[in-house]
Amino acid sequence: MIAMMSPGSADAPGLPAGECPVAGTPDSPPGADRCEDRLARVALMRMAEAGDPVMGRLIRAYGPHGALGQARRGVLAPEFVAAEEAVAPRRRTDLDRLAASWAARYADPAADLAQGEERGARLVIPGDAEWPTQLDDLGDTRPFGLWLDGRANLRLSCLRSVAIVGARAATPYGTTVAADLAHGLGSRGWSVVSGGAYGIDGAAHRGALAVRTPTVVVLACGTDVCYPSAHEELFRAVRGRGVVVSEWPPGSHPTRLRFLVRNRVIAALSRGTVVVQAAVRSGALNTAAHASGLNRHLMAVPGPITSEASAGCHVLIRQGKAVCVTSVEEIVELVGSIGDDLAPEQRGQARPHDALNDETRRVLEAIPARGAAGPAAIAVAAGVDLTTALGCLGGLAAAGFVEAADRGWRLRRRG
Amino acid sequence: MIAMMSPGSADAPGLPAGECPVAGTPDSPPGADRCEDRLARVALMRMAEAGDPVMGRLIRAYGPHGALGQARRGVLAPEFVAAEEAVAPRRRTDLDRLAASWAARYADPAADLAQGEERGARLVIPGDAEWPTQLDDLGDTRPFGLWLDGRANLRLSCLRSVAIVGARAATPYGTTVAADLAHGLGSRGWSVVSGGAYGIDGAAHRGALAVRTPTVVVLACGTDVCYPSAHEELFRAVRGRGVVVSEWPPGSHPTRLRFLVRNRVIAALSRGTVVVQAAVRSGALNTAAHASGLNRHLMAVPGPITSEASAGCHVLIRQGKAVCVTSVEEIVELVGSIGDDLAPEQRGQARPHDALNDETRRVLEAIPARGAAGPAAIAVAAGVDLTTALGCLGGLAAAGFVEAADRGWRLRRRG
The missing domain is CATH 3.40.50.450 (Rossmann fold)
Known part of the structure; x- marks a missing residue:
């Protein structure tokens, strides 16, 4: 596999890096165009700081090859400078210095491509099949490659x-x-x-x-x-x-x-x-x-x-x-996608007494936390009559919640 | 201090519990009224479940003494029953059973007051100086006392x-x-x-x-x-x-x-x-x-x-x-009160290099994390000219950020 090819970019031209002309014409075939863009982007990745929005806009305005031409000369097109000054008011000298720093950092992109290939890496650029298009959300700060x-x-x-x-x-x-x-x-x-x-x-x-x-x-x-x-x-x-x-x-x-x-x-x-x-x-x-x-x-x-x-x-x-x-x-x-990946709501484990009816639950609640109570006292505390209380206590005992004690009924301890 | 008095309720009548008549007339003097209310509430605290909103509404409608009369008889006034049915539709028998359970739990409030006093407690009721009026937000479920x-x-x-x-x-x-x-x-x-x-x-x-x-x-x-x-x-x-x-x-x-x-x-x-x-x-x-x-x-x-x-x-x-x-x-x-008790915003400790200007910071950032770099390489990486880079490096060295090394400049390790 050559350095400039990615596993997913079957549509990228298969030319070895050395055969890509750095300069090209608008009439060059699509394959050569793509190859030219690739080399230009490799050069720009070394010249501009990653994420530099000025370079991002330069590439958008002139394409990678056009941007490279200006960056290598260290001189930006007057209409681009005017547009930049409209985007973010800045001193003209800042842009001049930025362009000069780009020019100073130029290195042969073919060498970078060869070095990358040699070290097992591949380059992907916007338009390649392996390019993650969500990076386009970065706008002017989208990676050059x-x-x-x-x-x-x-x-x-x-x-x-x-x-x-x-x-x-x-x-x-x-x-x-x-x-x-x-x-x-x-x-x-x-x-x-x-x-x-x-x-x-x-x-x-x-x-x-x-x-x-x-x-x-x-x-x-x-x-x-x-x-x-x-x-x-x-x-x-x-x-x-x-x-x-x-x-x-x-x-x-x-x-x-x-x-x-x-x-x-x-x-x-x-x-x-x-x-x-x-x-x-x-x-x-x-x-x-x-x-x-x-x-x-x-x-x-x-x-x-x-x-x-x-x-x-x-x-x-x-x-x-x-x-x-x-x-x-x-x-x-x-x-995730709505409906596909809904989180289960955090819930405590259902407890057995959730199933009790209101009356039975009140009788259960009326039994003291410690010690025992007689059925009459339980009935009064629960606000039910004695017959109801006795009925509920029988059911609760059967379900294992309470047990008869010397002096009435008490909670049954688990374990 | 007697049981029915609270430290903060200097306006409450000083009658010992035993001298408070449980029954009273609308014409009884304010002190006696208060005392009567107090005893009635003590009785109701034993008869109704704490927070029972039906009892809360009964007290609101008839006062503590009037509510106690109905609760002791186990029979609610027909107009109250009608109003309750309007508040929350329920079977008439539920209200009858509730009232009956109140009646069944009646005990002499004077005994409760005496027992509380004996055990070192004091009673506060709505209207007392020590009563926390924010409890009124509980509406019908406000504690009876x-x-x-x-x-x-x-x-x-x-x-x-x-x-x-x-x-x-x-x-x-x-x-x-x-x-x-x-x-x-x-x-x-x-x-x-x-x-x-x-x-x-x-x-x-x-x-x-x-x-x-x-x-x-x-x-x-x-x-x-x-x-x-x-x-x-x-x-x-x-x-x-x-x-x-x-x-x-x-x-x-x-x-x-x-x-x-x-x-x-x-x-x-x-x-x-x-x-x-x-x-x-x-x-x-x-x-x-x-x-x-x-x-x-x-x-x-x-x-x-x-x-x-x-x-x-x-x-x-x-x-x-x-x-x-x-x-x-x-x-x-x-x-807290707005403006009085504002939390300080959580902030990291300010770092010394926050004070650097943009150009100097870029020079500092351009120095490799490991090893050293020459001033020309640093200037290129930082996107500044050599003179600027040398000026910044001098300042950074003076401030202790960088130091001269065999092959250029490197970061100065602290400690």
């Missing part, structure tokens, strides 16, 4: 998926809950999307892998960079059954900014985001904000109020931003 | 009070939270109302007593009956600084029905109810329902979703019936 490494088809894996996110510094309660929820979602045919960090992220993927469900790791570095390095084994397992995703070129290292930028992809890929544990200020709440902004379902798992690790979840619940969820059923009820 | 035992004035204690309720089978998490919340409320001048059970109830009172705040125990048995018996020491401490409350005559034993009936008083006495832990089906949720029905604030404390003991709290939060609360401040914000 995605590098994928793993056996699963990203688009199919994310059709019914839930993001499970939370703190790196999770407690055993948090990792247990994350793994259990992922496990339960996997058992019900839902896949999991998360980052690749310690704590909640890792536990969620492990829970999903335990039921052999495709799980999606979205990284803030190249798919070939193992961060954190202790997750090498985990990422290998994910590649075997799920897929590792990145919008950065092979070899890219993570930065704090990239983790935050990456979070919008986690939120956009899935139908809803569950925050399992999060401090009041944490990256997980950033993902949560993206989920809300994208009109995805936002859910939070409550925890002990004595634990800082759940404080962010409680803030989301208190502010009405997240729905409090306590089980897989409740999650599936939210993200 | 209350027996009190303890140094605190019930009305004053409940002016700023919060009910803390929950499971008997509480976990250590639940009892810790109950005690902490009660302690915190007491420190802020709020008193606590609860039952007398093991688990959450007991922990709440202990937390309140630890800051020497009046705490209110509402029992489902006579104030002289210690249930559960292991709480004898606790109830003694409550009588010393707070008050023990009951709507049943001295010597009455608890029944399951009485616990449920009692719960409405806990909810009505306080400005809001906090459910600390509750199984999906539990008495605490009954108190919660009363609180909602009375338009009191209903709050629930979240907990681990792995614990059945918090499942009822989560149901209340999920259904939007209760506000999720995680601290004393959040409780006080709800039940």
Whole structure:
């Protein structure tokens, strides 16, 4: 398989990267166009910051190839600059500097494609069969392309998926809950999307892998960079059954900014985001904000109020931003199709005495919690006549609720 | 002090119980009237089930003395029966049986008053200075009277009070939270109302007593009956600084029905109810329902979703019936006066780099999480020119964020 082909993109041209001309004409055949777009997007993924909305709008206005032409020159078309100034008033010099920084970061996309292929990754871009179209909801900040490494088809894996996110510094309660929820979602045919960090992220993927469900790791570095390095084994397992995703070129290292930028992809890929544990200020709440902004379902798992690790979840619940969820059923009820996946209402176990009629129940209630009472006293306490009380007591004794005692009737202790 | 006098009811007549005529005329002087009402209510507290709305309406229609006359005869006035049938269609025989059961339970109220006095309790009835007028919100199910035992004035204690309720089978998490919340409320001048059970109830009172705040125990048995018996020491401490409350005559034993009936008083006495832990089906949720029905604030404390003991709290939060609360401040914000008691918003600690300007922050973010990078690479990654990058790096080094390394600049590890 070549680097630029994805398992699901049978309609993508089969040209090796080296045969794609970087420059093309409007009359070039569709296959060549597509190939050109692909190379242009690879170049732009290195030149612009992931999620840069200015680049997003440049691509929308001029196509990937046209955008690349301007970015390489470091000079933007005057009408684009005018449109940008209308979108967000800014100093002309800011746009000039942005374009200059793009130009400074240009590198041969064919080399990136070759390097990606060599390291086992494939590129998918908008229009490919494997492209998850729900990313289009990101508008101007939609990824320019995605590098994928793993056996699963990203688009199919994310059709019914839930993001499970939370703190790196999770407690055993948090990792247990994350793994259990992922496990339960996997058992019900839902896949999991998360980052690749310690704590909640890792536990969620492990829970999903335990039921052999495709799980999606979205990284803030190249798919070939193992961060954190202790997750090498985990990422290998994910590649075997799920897929590792990145919008950065092979070899890219993570930065704090990239983790935050990456979070919008986690939120956009899935139908809803569950925050399992999060401090009041944490990256997980950033993902949560993206989920809300994208009109995805936002859910939070409550925890002990004595634990800082759940404080962010409680803030989301208190502010009405997240729905409090306590089980897989409740999650599936939210993200699932209406009518298909309704959560069973939490109910206590029905107790035998629910079946008693009002009169009999009042007689039962009138029997003291400790000691015994005579039938006349019970009748008075229950507000029924003696004959009624005696009838009820007989029935209650037969049903095992009460028993005769030295001084009347008493409750029968179970066990 | 005589039994019928409460510390706060200086306006009540000082006649000993024995001198109160049970029968009276419309022309009897106010003092005698009051005394008569008092005796009549004591009799009715034994004859009717606490909270019986039919008796509540009978008292409203005929006054305590008039209601007692009909109840002793076991015969209700025809116009009252007609009105009852209009309120709630029922078989005539039901009302006849109810009245007959009242008559059957009559006992000399002077004896009850004497017994209460002997056992250290005092009676308060509507109109007394110590009567908590918020109980009037209970309408037809308002208690006929209350027996009190303890140094605190019930009305004053409940002016700023919060009910803390929950499971008997509480976990250590639940009892810790109950005690902490009660302690915190007491420190802020709020008193606590609860039952007398093991688990959450007991922990709440202990937390309140630890800051020497009046705490209110509402029992489902006579104030002289210690249930559960292991709480004898606790109830003694409550009588010393707070008050023990009951709507049943001295010597009455608890029944399951009485616990449920009692719960409405806990909810009505306080400005809001906090459910600390509750199984999906539990008495605490009954108190919660009363609180909602009375338009009191209903709050629930979240907990681990792995614990059945918090499942009822989560149901209340999920259904939007209760506000999720995680601290004393959040409780006080709800039940307190607007503007007076606003909870501080939960915020993470501000981090030093919040103060950096955008350009400097981007330079900081561009430095790899691991290893070092040269200033040119950092400038490109940050999208700034080299001069700007060098300027920012100098500032960041001075502020302790970064340090020079063999091959450029790296993040400075703290500690």
